[in-house]
Amino acid sequence: MNNCILCHRKLFQKIESQWLFSLKPLSKATICEECEQTFVTFENEEICEGCGRLEKQKWCQDCLRWKEKGYLSLHNRAIFVYQNEAMKDYFQKYKFMGDYYMRNVWQAKFSQYIRKNYPPKKWRYIPIPVSQATMQTRGFNQVEGLIKGLKLDHDLIVAQQSKQVQSQKNRKQRMENHQIFEYVGPKIINQKNILLIDDIYTTGRTLYFAQELVQKHTVKEIKSVTLAR
Ligand SMILES: [Zn+2]
Numbered sequence: 001m002n003n004c005i006l007c008h009r010k011l012f013q014k015i016e017s018q019w020l021f022s023l024k025p026l027s028k029a030t031i032c033e034e035c036e037q038t039f040v041t042f043e044n045e046e047i048c049e050g051c052g053r054l055e056k057q058k059w060c061q062d063c064l065r066w067k068e069k070g071y072l073s074l075h076n077r078a079i080f081v082y083q084n085e086a087m088k089d090y091f092q093k094y095k096f097m098g099d100y101y102m103r104n105v106w107q108a109k110f111s112q113y114i115r116k117n118y119p120p121k122k123w124r125y126i127p128i129p130v131s132q133a134t135m136q137t138r139g140f141n142q143v144e145g146l147i148k149g150l151k152l153d154h155d156l157i158v159a160q161q162s163k164q165v166q167s168q169k170n171r172k173q174r175m176e177n178h179q180i181f182e183y184v185g186p187k188i189i190n191q192k193n194i195l196l197i198d199d200i201y202t203t204g205r206t207l208y209f210a211q212e213l214v215q216k217h218t219v220k221e222i223k224s225v226t227l228a229r
């Protein structure tokens with residue numbers, strides 16, 4: 001018997017009769033029901049068309065601002081609300097304190113959500129890369145840690161190696177271009193739609209920059225998904 005990763009109480013796996021007769025593997029719970037209930041999902045709520053946050057209007061103020069700056073709108077969907085104590089606490093442990101084991105809390109759910117809504121036949125999965133500096137301090141890419149059983153594509157965008165790239169530009173170019181990624185993929189990608197995957201959507205910056213690079217190289221649809229918004 002396992003224990004809840006978050007509160008360490010014993011976990012009792014509920015086995016539904018439906019499952020007994022199906023051939024699906026039973027996905028093991030990693031946290032208890034009490035802990036799970038402290039997180040808030042976006043299910044059945046009115047959300048912003050662009051970023052997936054709670055919003056009564058079609059577009060939220062943040063998304064409208066990106067549009068005004070000339071960016072093509074994102075189509076992001078998130079499972080959980082980030083502005084919630086449990087989720088903030090989770091990311092504090094997983095991402096900021098670098099507790100890699102914490103990936104197990106949401107890995108199965110996030111991967112299932114992606115597989116179901118963006119089937120691998122039609123979609124190419126691009127995790128948002130982390131910089132070398134982050135990789136050195138944290139030791140892992142927190143986005144990739146949240147995904148299991150899906151083939152991730154590392155051949156389209158990478159984090160910019162700031163020194164080299166920045167020095168090739170003059171000052172004006174540097175001021176105008178805040179791009180943090182670099183496109184390293186083929187000239188044109190047209191076989192599949194592109195799903196950008198990130199852990200948290202806060203300002204939208206990473207996803208907008210990633211989309212900006214990829215959109216020049218594809219005629220297919222680009223969407224994004226995050227665990228939290
Ligand atoms: Zn618990």
Ligand SMILES: [Zn+2]
Nearest residue numbers: 048051060063
């Ligand atoms: Zn929005």
